[in-house]
Amino acid sequence: MAENILENSILIECRDAVESAIESLVASSMNGPYAPAMELAREILLAGGKRIRPVLTVLAFDLAGGENREEVMDFAVSTELIHTATLIHDDIYDGAKLRRGVQTLHEKHGLDHAIIGGDFLFVMGFGIGGCYEERIVHIIAETCASIATGELKQIRHISDLSTTPEDYYDIVRGKTAGPFASACECAAIIAGASDDDVMILREFGMELGIAFQLVDDILDLTGDERMGKARGTDIHEGKMTLPIIHALTLLHGDARRNLANVLDEFRDDRWDELQELLEQGDSFGYCRMLIHNHLERALSHLYKFPQSEVRDVLEAMTRQVMTRNE
Amino acid sequence: MAENILENSILIECRDAVESAIESLVASSMNGPYAPAMELAREILLAGGKRIRPVLTVLAFDLAGGENREEVMDFAVSTELIHTATLIHDDIYDGAKLRRGVQTLHEKHGLDHAIIGGDFLFVMGFGIGGCYEERIVHIIAETCASIATGELKQIRHISDLSTTPEDYYDIVRGKTAGPFASACECAAIIAGASDDDVMILREFGMELGIAFQLVDDILDLTGDERMGKARGTDIHEGKMTLPIIHALTLLHGDARRNLANVLDEFRDDRWDELQELLEQGDSFGYCRMLIHNHLERALSHLYKFPQSEVRDVLEAMTRQVMTRNE
Numbered sequence: 244m245a246e247n248i249l250e251n252s253i254l255i256e257c258r259d260a261v262e263s264a265i266e267s268l269v270a271s272s273m274n275g276p277y278a279p280a281m282e283l284a285r286e287i288l289l290a291g292g293k294r295i296r297p298v299l300t301v302l303a304f305d306l307a308g309g310e311n312r313e314e315v316m317d318f319a320v321s322t323e324l325i326h327t328a329t330l331i332h333d334d335i336y337d338g339a340k341l342r343r344g345v346q347t348l349h350e351k352h353g354l355d356h357a358i359i360g361g362d363f364l365f366v367m368g369f370g371i372g373g374c375y376e377e378r379i380v381h382i383i384a385e386t387c388a389s390i391a392t393g394e395l396k397q398i399r400h401i402s403d404l405s406t407t408p409e410d411y412y413d414i415v416r417g418k419t420a421g422p423f424a425s426a427c428e429c430a431a432i433i434a435g436a437s438d439d440d441v442m443i444l445r446e447f448g449m450e451l452g453i454a455f456q457l458v459d460d461i462l463d464l465t466g467d468e469r470m471g472k473a474r475g476t477d478i479h480e481g482k483m484t485l486p487i488i489h490a491l492t493l494l495h496g497d498a499r500r501n502l503a504n505v506l507d508e509f510r511d512d513r514w515d516e517l518q519e520l521l522e523q524g525d526s527f528g529y530c531r532m533l534i535h536n537h538l539e540r541a542l543s544h545l546y547k548f549p550q551s552e553v554r555d556v557l558e559a560m561t562r563q564v565m566t567r568n569e
Numbered sequence: 570m571a572e573n574i575l576e577n578s579i580l581i582e583c584r585d586a587v588e589s590a591i592e593s594l595v596a597s598s599m600n601g602p603y604a605p606a607m608e609l610a611r612e613i614l615l616a617g618g619k620r621i622r623p624v625l626t627v628l629a630f631d632l633a634g635g636e637n638r639e640e641v642m643d644f645a646v647s648t649e650l651i652h653t654a655t656l657i658h659d660d661i662y663d664g665a666k667l668r669r670g671v672q673t674l675h676e677k678h679g680l681d682h683a684i685i686g687g688d689f690l691f692v693m694g695f696g697i698g699g700c701y702e703e704r705i706v707h708i709i710a711e712t713c714a715s716i717a718t719g720e721l722k723q724i725r726h727i728s729d730l731s732t733t734p735e736d737y738y739d740i741v742r743g744k745t746a747g748p749f750a751s752a753c754e755c756a757a758i759i760a761g762a763s764d765d766d767v768m769i770l771r772e773f774g775m776e777l778g779i780a781f782q783l784v785d786d787i788l789d790l791t792g793d794e795r796m797g798k799a800r801g802t803d804i805h806e807g808k809m810t811l812p813i814i815h816a817l818t819l820l821h822g823d824a825r826r827n828l829a830n831v832l833d834e835f836r837d838d839r840w841d842e843l844q845e846l847l848e849q850g851d852s853f854g855y856c857r858m859l860i861h862n863h864l865e866r867a868l869s870h871l872y873k874f875p876q877s878e879v880r881d882v883l884e885a886m887t888r889q890v891m892t893r894n895e
Contacts, residue, residue, distance in 0.1 A: 277714045279721045332688060336681035355662035355724050358684065362658060363717040365691055370710025373699040380706075384696025388603045391689040395605045398681050 253305075254298070254556045260312065261297040264320050265289070268367075280363040283348065283356055288327050288364070290343035295455075296322040296426050299560070303427040303444050305553040306545075309434030317371050318379065318433060322426045324368030325383075329390055329418075331361035336398075337480055379429050386425040393417020402481035404491055404503055411485050412453070419459075420452030443544050447557075450541035454564050457534045460484035461527060462567075464518075478509050478517070485533070486526040493524040538565050579631075580624070580882045586638065587623040590646050591615070594693075606689040609674065609682055614653050614690070616669035621781075622648040622752050625886070629753040629770050631879040632871075635760030643697045644705065644759060648752045650694035651709075655716055655744075657687035662724075663806055705755050712751040719743020728807035730817055730829055737811050738779070745785075746778030769870050773883075776867035780890050783860045786810035787853060788893075790844075804835050804843070811859070812852040819850040864891050 269289060272281035297319035304315040333339075334347040335357050341347065349357035365387075372383045397414045400406045427448030431441040464486055466474035477484050487506065494502055502520045505513050521527060541561050548554050595615060598607035623645035630641040659665075660673040661683050667673065675683035691713075698709045723740045726732045753774030757767040790812055792800035803810050813832065820828055828846045831839050847853060867887050874880050 277718045279725075280714065280717045283721070329688075332684050336679075336684060353662075356721065358658050358662060358687075359717050359720050359724075361684075362655075362687075362691065363714060365688065366695075366710055366713040366717060369692075369695040369699065370706065370714070373695065373706035373710065374703050377700050380696065380699035384692055384699065387692040388606065388689060388696070391685050391692060392603045392606045394685050395609070395682065398685075399605075 251552070251556050251559075253552055254302075254560075257298055257301045258294060260316065261294050261301060261319055261323070264316050265294075265297075265323060268320060272367075277363070280359065283352065283360040284327070284331075284364050284367075286345065286351070287331055287342055287348060287360075288324070290345045292323070292327065292343050294323060296326055296422060299423065299448070299451075299557075300426045300430045302553055302557050302560075303430035303448070304434045306548055306551070306557060307431035307434035307436035307440055307444060309430070315430055315433045318375060318429055319426075321368040321372035321383070322422065324364045324371070325387060326422065328361045328364035328368060329394075331357055331364065333394070335361075337476065339476065375429075375433065378432060382425045382429055382432075386421050389417040389421045393419075393421070397482065400483050402506070403483060404506065406483040406488055408485065408488055408492075411483065411488055415453055415456045416449070419456040420449045423452030423455065424448035440548075443547050447541050447544035450537045450544065451561055451564065454534045454537040454541065457485060457530055457537070458564055458567055460486060461530055461534075464521065465527075475509075475511070475514070478506070481506070486521055486530050489526040489529050490521050490524040493526070494520065498523055534565065538562070577878070577882050577885075579878055580628075580886075583624055583627045584620060586642065587620050587627060587645055587649070590642050591620075591623075591649060594646060598693075603689070606685065609678065609686040610653070610657075610690050610693075612671065612677070613657055613668055613674060613686075614650070616671045618649070618653065618669050620649060622652050622748060625749065625774065625777075625883075626752045626756045628879055628883050628886075629756035629774070630760045632874055632877070632883060633757035633760035633762035633766055633770060635756070641756055641759045644701060644755055645752075647694040647698035647709070648748065650690045650697070651713060652748065654687045654690035654694060655720075657683055657690065659720070661687075663802065665802065701755075701759065704758060708751050708755055708758075712747050715743040715747045719745075719747070723808065726809050728832070729809060730832065732809040732814055734811065734814055734818075737809065737814055741779055741782045742775070745782040746775045749778030749781065750774035766874075769873050773867050773870035776863045776870065777887060777890065780860045780863040780867065783811060783856055783863070784890055784893055786812060787856055787860075790847065791853075801835075801837070801840070804832070807832070812847055812856050815852040815855050816847050816850040819852070820846065824849055860891065864888070 265288065269281060269285045272278065273285075300319040300322055301312060301315055304312065309315060330342055331348050334342050335349045335354065339347050340350050347357070348360050352360075369383065373380055393414045393416070396410070397418065400410055400414070424445045425448070428441055428445035431444040436444070460477065463475065463477045463484065478487075490502055491499065498520060501516070505517050505520065509517070538561055542558060545554055545557055545561065591614065595607060595611045598604065599611075626645040626648055627638060627641055630638065635641060656668055657674050660668050661675045661680065665673050666676050673683070674686050678686075695709065699706055719740045719742070722736070723744065726736055726740070750771045751774070754767055754771035757770040762770070786803065789801065789803045789810065804813075816828055817825065824846060827842070831843050831846065835843070864887055868884060871880060871883055871887065
């Protein structure tokens with residue numbers, strides 16, 4: 244049933260509209276003075292990301308009673324530009340080789356080009372978003388400042404085996420869920436929704452974003468070729484994801500010592516050992532339960548709006564985050 | 570005489586106002602959710618930059634008839650935040666060890682912190698600048714896109730001995746003079762100046778900015794401890810500055826071959842050789858003449874405004890760019 248709805252014409256139409264808005268932005272930049280910078284940035288921008296943020300933005304706008312999608316499209320594009328900028332910069336210090344299935348900018352063109360390419364997309368995103376009312380500009384700036392702060396906190400907890408679930412949630416709210424929340428919030432503001440509806444959509448985005456990151460964390464441990472990046476990226480980088488944090492908290496004695504040792508000296512031939520320890524603490528089960536809870540809360544926010552075709556599509560997208568993990 | 574005017578109370582008052590606006594922004598951020606990011610960024614932000622862009626902004630606002638400096642102060646601060654963001658990112662790929670006399674972020678905290686610290690200041694700058702009218706937001710975005718494009722062009726001309734003076738001017742307009750021009754332009758817009766006065770101040774900023782970069786290029790070759798960075802940074806990086814481009818164009822035969830060889834295989838024990846070749850082509854003389862011309866043009870734009878205390882201060886600042894190089 245969910246799959247049928249995800250072939251719904253509203254969703255396809257929305258994705259196509261987002262894609263063509265991004266493509267036309269790229270095309271017009273390629274004829275202007277910033278062509279050298281856009282030439283670089285478009286390699287990642289057009290490499291076929293999932294466009295979750297801008298699609299969510301447009302659908303939230305519809306749900307909040309927005310009528311003319313042209314009003315929200317620039318903002319939707321800006322969410323994807325800023326997201327792609329953060330990916331380009333993250334990939335540098337994560338040392339990632341692939342992004343969206345293509346070579347990362349720093350791998351292909353070097354550190355300088357990747358820093359500038361990311362900066363350029365930030366600038367484009369801000370420039371477009373900055374044409375909205377002051378309230379929106381504030382939210383964009385706060386969201387991005389929280390991404391930077393969340394990234395810093397994450398880095399400071401690298402290989403820190405005492406990282407708590409609270410630290411984890413603090414990081415995830417900043418770097419992943421915050422952008423989902425503010426995309427939905429701004430979409431509702433642009434649609435002219437009531438303050439209540441704006442907050443409901445913000446909370447919907449926050450819950451969905453947290454669930455999304457938790458699923459990403461599990462997929463990094465269990466592997467998913469569809470993501471266009473290698474399994475175990477987080478582990479190799481020493482990132483403290485929730486399954487790991489949970490296992491470190493729950494396991495005791497030899498099991499805890501073994502896990503600490505696997506994490507301290509991780510190599511690809513220790514995958515089975517790690518999986519076994521995580522299953523011993525039922526850490527995947529714990530995270531799946533949390534994902535389920537966050538998604539249920541996201542749905543409960545959605546249900547505050549009357550049933551409609553758009554709400555059904557948003558519901559199906561929410562449920563898809565859950566099945567992505569099964 | 571110029572020095573007396575530079576101790577003028579308007580200028581001191583303006584510098585103090587800018588400094589305290591930056592300090593209070595930092596202080597308020599240190600009590601908020603972005604404290605970890607600001608803690609990092611403030612190391613460079615408060616290390617005592619010259620504050621040329623924000624001071625110029627406030628004085629241009631005054632000259633253009635602005636009455637309440639509070640209207641322009643946020644914009645002035647945003648020019649310094651964005652400028653500092655670009656310095657932090659430039660220093661990474663330039664491999665610089667010192668900035669404003671203190672250790673660069675990437676040297677002290679690593680690549681990841683420096684990328685994020687720069688991103689954070691970009692975000693802060695855009696967030697503050699984004700609260701102005703749409704026209705200002707467009708100019709900020711275009712200025713920053715031109716900085717990125719200028720940086721990319723500069724990198725592509727690294728060690729390219731066929732770089733022309735036109736290439737050089739194209740790069741400098743993007744990365745240095747553009748920000749000066751747009752700071753003055755936006756200051757005039759915020760002051761409610763006429764379109765003519767807005768364009769005159771833009772041109773003033775552009776000429777001043779070009780002269781400023783040319784002086785920087787010469788100082789990098791002749792050395793100036795006041796800049797808080799080592800002599801010869803540009804040469805070691807293979808940056809094609811105008812004295813070098815001029816000498817490569819003017820010298821012939823053995824001298825040209827020697828210069829190409831010095832540049833290709835530059836080491837600190839080849840300084841004297843390089844100086845001699847540059848003097849042989851009178852390349853410093855040529856650049857000083859250009860600096861003089863740009864500053865004269867900057868002054869001619871200033872003189873379109875009636876004499877006033879603020880105009881005298883801007884005139885003295887312009888003339889100081891010239892003497893900085895003597």
